[in-house]
Each structure stands twice: as structure tokens, then as C-alpha cells.
Amino acid sequence: MIPPLGYALEREVFAMGGIKQKIDSIAVKTLISYLDSDPENNIPRILQWLRHFDKDSPYNSMYEQISKYLEDPSNNWNIFMKTIYSNSRIEPRVRKRLFGNFALNAGFLGKRQRSAVSEAEGCNVPWAILLDPTSACNLRCIGCWAAQYGQQFSLDYDLLDRIVRQGKEMGTFVYLFTGGEPLLRKDDIIKLCSSHGDCIFSAFTNGTLLDEPFADKILEVGNFVPAISIEGFEEETDMRRGKGTYRAVLRAMDILRERRLPFGFSSCYHRKNTSVIGSEQFFDEMMDRGCLFGWLFTYMPVGRDAVPELMATAEQREFMYRRVREFRRTKPIFTLDFWNDGDYVEGCIAGGRCYLHINAAGDVEPCAFIHYADSNIKEKSLLEALKSPLFMEYRKKQPFSRNYFRPCPLLDNPGCLSYIVHASGASSTEFSAPEDVDTLTSKCTRAAMAWEPVARRLAEEKLQGIPETAETAAGKEKNL
16 A cells, blocks of 8 residues: 655645656655655655556666665665765755755656657667866876876867756756866856756866865755765875875865765776775775765776776676675665676666766767767767767667676677777777777777676676675685
8 A cells, every 4th residue: 555645745746647747846846845854754655656656667676675675774775865864964955956856857757858869869868978078187197098188178168058958858967077177167067057956967076176165166056966086095096196185085075074065985996906995994984984975987998098907807806896785785875886787787888878978079979988989069969979870889789798797898898899989980089199999999808808707607696696795705805
């Protein structure tokens, strides 16, 4: 039996004819108010109502799983939700805006818009768009392609605004900034957040430019969530990013936490820091600092100054796979591993399937790590770029492997990216030193061959229902 939500909310739900048809602003506000009044009891009720009105949604199994978690007071995800709804942790006005934008605009409403456009146009439509407002950066991190770009490229505000408007027309309400260092464009980012209050904005930032005045502006707009890059503790972070960077990162986190703003960390694990990034000590430190989420990436040898020797070994990648999944069960922090979560999202999410990347020169790329394009946003609309040969080849080939533990066309499936680039006629978008796709692919072949038997074993374990424990990898931690 569906539990009552209260007369006011029921009236709004029935008035809008169910979630499948339309959720208007009044219903959204009513839902959020109901949630805020008693989150511990009302979150499970709302989930049941969403299941009831959204029976045909692909989210239905997710509702069921989340409901089971929330029935257990000791469950890690139950604790995490209580943290989110603690007024001492997140400023209530910010939480309300983010919940509405994420769950309803980017979720239910956006999902139906994206599905409708995708079906009508025969192309992928992304859940999120990654944008580079500038190619400039105030750091010179070892092995980062952005270090070579310099100051010469940027997307002006009008173009950024146009991209967001075009995206919203297709149902895309999430925009992530990278670069370069996106906070070199603080004023324009805040202006975008203010102009598009129905969207969620985030930035992968080195944190060194995040000061008190900017944090106050984040608090004002309420729809910007930073992801601060960190490579481990002080030794590991400063090794790649420069002396003093770690201390600057901690200061940025302090500034955000003091204002009860949500934020998270972003870490690139590689051969020299994997044991640290995957350690319980590091995750506990990030939670103690106030991080609510963590984005995890593996090092990719992209760009002229890439260092292939930094690539994580197959053993290190498996270690991170098991470690992250163990922490998901034991620690109240949301984590996402960009490569190792391929089994959750059925392979590669790039090419507009879930996201795409637009660099500072306007090139529309399938992925932040795939620097090839056949369209430029200054010359084409977003929809035209999604229907370009490059993105259509991506769509045809996804998933790139029947084993979702090998999701990437570059890192995991030798020859796959080369085929797509050659078939579509795409060109390298590297600003200073264009890179032949076959040369790039060759850098990853050895890693792909080493990972293939591990990926096969992980797939077999999942098929057999073997628990995803960290025990195997934890035993090897000392040798990483």
C-alpha cells in the first residue's frame, strides 16, 4: 500500500496528472517542503510514490534498492542521507535548490526530454556537459595536457550561455567546468549559475583560487558544487601540482565547510599514489574535511607532455575497484570511479550517451580524455554536433566491449578509438601538438592487454555473485 504523503502533496500530484506528464513548479516546491519537514520518515514515502507514478522508468530497480537501504538505520546510505539533510552540514536553501535541480530537472523532467529528443533525432543526448571556459591554468601539473595550452583559448560568456540554453532545450541540466583552471573565470561562472537557476553547475578545480568572496557568491546562487582536485596527502599532491598546493586545497575546503556548502574531492590515481588514494586514511581525511563525494579517475597518457610511466598497473586498478566498492558499504560518502564503474552504467558513458566535452577552443569532443572532433560549437549547434559522424560512430559502437569492466575505447579496447576516428574523419584537437590517434592508442595497448584477464575475472565473479570485497586488494596494498 502506498503511504499517504499528506493532502497538499497528493493534490499537487494528481493535479499534474502524474510524473510522467508534467511536474510544475508548485508541485516541485511542495515535494521539497514535504521532504524537508521530516526527511527520515518522508524520504522512503516519496521513493514509494515515485515508483508508483513512474512504473515504466529505468529508475524503478534503483528505487527498490534505495528503499531497502533506507529501511536499515545502520546502513551506510541511510547515514549519508541523514548527513545531507543535516542543517549543520548543508545550508537549507542550498540543499533545496540542489535537490530540485538534480532529482527533478536533471532527473525526471530532463530524462523525458532527453529521451524524446534522442528518439526524434536518432542520436545520443547527454545528461551532463563538460565545458572548458579557459585553457589557462595557474599550475603546471606533471603529466597534464592542460599544462601546454597557455592562455590563448577561451569560451566567452555569450557562447557558454548559448550552450546551456541549447542543452536545456534537450533536457540537459548539469554542467561541469574544467580546463585549464575554470576558476580563472569566476565571474562568468557565477553569472551562469545566476542566469540558469534551474541547473546544477560544478567545477573540477585545483582549489588554489577558491577564496572567501567567491565562496560567499556560491552561497548566494546556491547551485554550484566544487570538486577539488587532490592527489593524496601533501607529498603526493605537491609532487605533481607544486609545493604548497596541498595546503591551499585544505584551506579551500575549510572555507566551503564554514559556509555549509556542499563540495567533494577529485583524485587521479596513478602508479605513484594509488596505495594512498585507495587508503582508508585518505578517505577518512576527506570526510573529516567535509567532502560529500569523491570523483576518481585513472591517469591517461594524453597530450605531448604525457608520462605513460605514470599509468596505473592492472593490479593497482583492481585494488581501486575493490577498495572503492568496500568504502561504499562502510563510509557515508558518495564515490564514482570513472572507469571501474562501467558495470553499473553498461560501459562507456561518453560520446553524448551520458556526457560530452567542449574544450576551450569550442571543439566538441566525445570525452575529456579523447581529444578528437569533427565539430566546433562556434560553427554548429549542440544538436548538430551530436548528429555528427564522430558522435554517431560512438553511438553505433557503444558498448565497446560486452565486458563492462572494459568500458573505454582508448584504455581498454585497442584499435576501437582508431577505427572511430578514421571512420568519422575526425581530427586531433590538441592545441600545440596534434596527436595521431594510432600513436595515442599505442601508448595504452600494453595496459589494455594487462587489464583484459583481470576484467574477465571480475566479470566472472559478478556473474557468480561473489562479493566485491576489498580483501584481495587490501592484502596487496603494501606491494603497490
